[in-house]
Amino acid sequence: MKIALLADIHANREALAACLQHAQAAGAERFVFLGDIVGYGADPAWVVDCVMEHVQRGSAAVLGNHDAAVVHAAPATMARAAREAIEWTRAQLTPRHLGFLTSLPATLSESDVLYVHANAWAPRAWEYVLSSTEARQSLLATPCAYTFCGHVHEPALYHMNRNAQVSGFLPVPGTAIPLGRQRRWLAIPGSVGQPRDGVLAARYALFDTASTALTYFELPYDYQAALAKTLAAGLPPNIMLKSPRLAGDRR
Amino acid sequence: MNAPNESGMLIDGFRLKRIIHRGNMSELWIVTRGDISMPLVMKMPMVTRGYDPAAIVAFEVEQMILPVLSGIHVPRFVAAGDLAGQPHIVMEFIPGISLRTRLADAPLPCAQLAAIGGAVADALHDVHTQHVIHLDLKPSSVLFREGTQQAVLLDFGLSRHDRLPDLLSEEFDLPIGTAPYIAPEQTLHIRNDLRSDLFALGVTLYHLTTGERPYGNPTTVLGLRRRLYRDPVPPRALNASCPAWLQEVILRCLEVNPAERYDTAAQVAFALRHPDQIELTARSERRSRDSLYKVARRWVRGVATELDAQQSAREDLLRAPIVLLAIDLAQESDQLSDMLRASVLQLLNANPKSRLACATVLKTSRIAMDAEVDAAGQNLHLKHLIALRHWAQRLAMPAQRVTYHVLEAPDAAAAIVHFAQSNLVDHIIIGARGSSKLRRYLGSVSSQVVAEAPCSVTVVRLPGHGSAEESMPDC
Numbered sequence: 164m165k166i167a168l169l170a171d172i173h174a175n176r177e178a179l180a181a182c183l184q185h186a187q188a189a190g191a192e193r194f195v196f197l198g199d200i201v202g203y204g205a206d207p208a209w210v211v212d213c214v215m216e217h218v219q220r221g222s223a224a225v226l227g228n229h230d231a232a233v234v235h236a237a238p239a240t241m242a243r244a245a246r247e248a249i250e251w252t253r254a255q256l257t258p259r260h261l262g263f264l265t266s267l268p269a270t271l272s273e274s275d276v277l278y279v280h281a282n283a284w285a286p287r288a289w290e291y292v293l294s295s296t297e298a299r300q301s302l303l304a305t306p307c308a309y310t311f312c313g314h315v316h317e318p319a320l321y322h323m324n325r326n327a328q329v330s331g332f333l334p335v336p337g338t339a340i341p342l343g344r345q346r347r348w349l350a351i352p353g354s355v356g357q358p359r360d361g362v363l364a365a366r367y368a369l370f371d372t373a374s375t376a377l378t379y380f381e382l383p384y385d386y387q388a389a390l391a392k393t394l395a396a397g398l399p400p401n402i403m404l405k406s407p408r409l410a411g412d413r414r
Numbered sequence: 415m416n417a418p419n420e421s422g423m424l425i426d427g428f429r430l431k432r433i434i435h436r437g438n439m440s441e442l443w444i445v446t447r448g449d450i451s452m453p454l455v456m457k458m459p460m461v462t463r464g465y466d467p468a469a470i471v472a473f474e475v476e477q478m479i480l481p482v483l484s485g486i487h488v489p490r491f492v493a494a495g496d497l498a499g500q501p502h503i504v505m506e507f508i509p510g511i512s513l514r515t516r517l518a519d520a521p522l523p524c525a526q527l528a529a530i531g532g533a534v535a536d537a538l539h540d541v542h543t544q545h546v547i548h549l550d551l552k553p554s555s556v557l558f559r560e561g562t563q564q565a566v567l568l569d570f571g572l573s574r575h576d577r578l579p580d581l582l583s584e585e586f587d588l589p590i591g592t593a594p595y596i597a598p599e600q601t602l603h604i605r606n607d608l609r610s611d612l613f614a615l616g617v618t619l620y621h622l623t624t625g626e627r628p629y630g631n632p633t634t635v636l637g638l639r640r641r642l643y644r645d646p647v648p649p650r651a652l653n654a655s656c657p658a659w660l661q662e663v664i665l666r667c668l669e670v671n672p673a674e675r676y677d678t679a680a681q682v683a684f685a686l687r688h689p690d691q692i693e694l695t696a697r698s699e700r701r702s703r704d705s706l707y708k709v710a711r712r713w714v715r716g717v718a719t720e721l722d723a724q725q726s727a728r729e730d731l732l733r734a735p736i737v738l739l740a741i742d743l744a745q746e747s748d749q750l751s752d753m754l755r756a757s758v759l760q761l762l763n764a765n766p767k768s769r770l771a772c773a774t775v776l777k778t779s780r781i782a783m784d785a786e787v788d789a790a791g792q793n794l795h796l797k798h799l800i801a802l803r804h805w806a807q808r809l810a811m812p813a814q815r816v817t818y819h820v821l822e823a824p825d826a827a828a829a830i831v832h833f834a835q836s837n838l839v840d841h842i843i844i845g846a847r848g849s850s851k852l853r854r855y856l857g858s859v860s861s862q863v864v865a866e867a868p869c870s871v872t873v874v875r876l877p878g879h880g881s882a883e884e885s886m887p888d889c
Contacts, residue, residue, distance in 0.1 A: 320579060324581075325467075344496045345470065
């Protein structure tokens with residue numbers, strides 16, 4: 164079965180639509196939303212509706228720190244722009260939406276796979292997996308062979324051998340990477356809706372459970388439309404839309 | 415502890431027939447499965463015989479890389495079983511002769527050496543274009559397909575794919591490779607330079623030329639790293655019949671700094687197929703090793719620290735293309751010649767590591783062997799070669815980047831395409847002829863080249879000699 168991994172959508176409707184369409188065409192039968200469904204972007208209601216629909220049809224979602232901030236309160240440590248977006252987002256959502264976000268689990272494990280937004284060692288403390296060190300900490304905190312997480316917006320792949328040595332790898336979009344069962348893996352598909360590395364593209368990954376191959380994708384989408392809506396809503400124009408570079412320019 | 419494998423046993427649907435190799439790292443069995451007609455071989459790592467982490471990771475790497483390789487220079491992947499059960503890889507069994515068996519015959523005649531070296535370089539280039547650096551090339555990992563000159567590469571357990579995680583990168587403290595063949599940069603844990611494979615090819619050619627290994631078979635890390643500062647005895651000092659050009663190729667492959675080797679395996683193959691075109695340097699005349707004073711200086715300076723690793727095998731190849739310029743000396747007008755030169759220079763200047771092969775076709779009769787001497791008593795081949803060199807003079811390219819070829823053939827387009835195929839050419843530049851009268855009878859050479867070439871083709875056309883004429887049906 165092919166599972167689409169979608170992290171950090173951040174209420175970006177255009178980016179999510181591009182990923183879902185691509186994943187369906189690629190044969191995805193299941194969708195797992197890895198948290199931060201909302202926050203920053205201009206379409207929280209549409210995006211939550213979309214995720215709810217998928218979850219009702221058997222897909223799954225876990226809670227992100229922005230989702231938690233919307234239903235509870237934005238923590239004092241959160242950046243000002245993010246806090247403003249949280250307040251605005253809460254006003255856009257119905258009690259049904261908020262109820263759905265509240266119901267999301269922090270982690271979800273299915274057979275050999277762990278889904279979590281930030282990391283496995285303290286899922287609700289929202290610490291980032293930024294290097295092999297944190298990847299190792301996370302991999303040692305779960306018995307699962309595969310950890311799929313988000314929170315970090317750039318795609319990354321870490322692998323750990325049986326001596327608990329961890330290496331990192333920068334995935335190339337479009338290449339199927341076999342995640343061998345001889346070691347443990349932590350994969351970050353990259354953000355659907357809010358890239359932070361200057362490439363204006365929507366990221367997601369597809370995991371094929373039969374071949375245990377993971378493929379990262381980097382898709383073009385109408386980011387100008389997303390930006391226009393963000394500005395029109397009076398939201399702080401976020402980092403994703405500041406860069407003049409286009410998808411694909413990096414290479 | 416698993417029971418030993420025996421013939422007749424069934425593993426993941428494959429029936430073990432007979433064992434063909436039993437080594438420290440793995441066993442090789444001929445196997446069959448009802449639904450597969452091609453001959454198969456199963457490779458099983460020896461994980462049960464003591465715990466060897468290197469064998470396990472190498473097996474993991476091969477399981478990852480072999481399925482993504484294709485073409486005639488690698489065995490076809492069929493199936494794999496992981497460590498949860500009996501680990502194995504099943505692949506096409508290729509009947510053939512291991513290059514290892516030829517070591518006993520060393521020194522080999524140099525024509526044979528060049529053919530072997532060219533074939534292995536072809537195979538390496540093919541694998542490099544598929545993003546893979548072998549990193550453990552040695553005679554026992556090269557097989558010649560029975561009855562052919564095609565080399566097949568085996569054993570990708572230490573290889574690296576530049577788009578897949580390198581499972582070996584942080585695994586071991588010791589350098590990963592086979593002692594006699596490992597490149598100097600590999601002893602420093604650099605695993606992303608395709609020119610490491612050219613070093614191993616150089617060691618292999620050295621061995622076949624002299625009957626000796628250039629760096630022996632060291633068993634310590636310090637011994638391995640000696641090749642960073644100690645140069646080998648030049649082949650001609652060990653085998654007087656080794657020609658200067660062969661020593662040039664071998665010692666260039668064995669340069670400590672990868673930047674001083676050939677840039678690509680295609681360039682090595684090209685050199686070995688055109689020995690008369692090799693630019694001989696001081697390397698070709700060396701008769702003894704460097705003085706201890708020089709070696710000591712190299713050691714102190716630490717050549718190692720200057721090594722500059724490359725990032726991606728595929729991207730390196732894109733930066734070092736072989737460009738073929740096909741010229742019709744009789745037909746090209748001055749104007750078209752100027753445009754051809756301009757196009758060539760654009761391409762060469764954009765890629766400082768590129769090579770240019772200038773070729774012209776000397777038409778021979780399909781029926782009779784042409785007289786080699788024209789009416790005025792001149793050797794036609796030589797005459798063409800001189801004209802070709804003269805034509806290319808105005809490119810003002812350094813001699814080591816340009817070669818010249820007069821192809822004798824009845825069919826110009828076929829000759830150009832064949833040359834491109836057998837020399838791993840990346841890009842052909844050819845002029846489109848304006849005069850259509852001749853072409854109406856002969857067919858357009860450029861359009862046939864475009865249709866049949868194995869690579870990119872740039873057709874250079876004079877303004878105003880465009881499509882109306884070009885679209886005339888060829889008779």
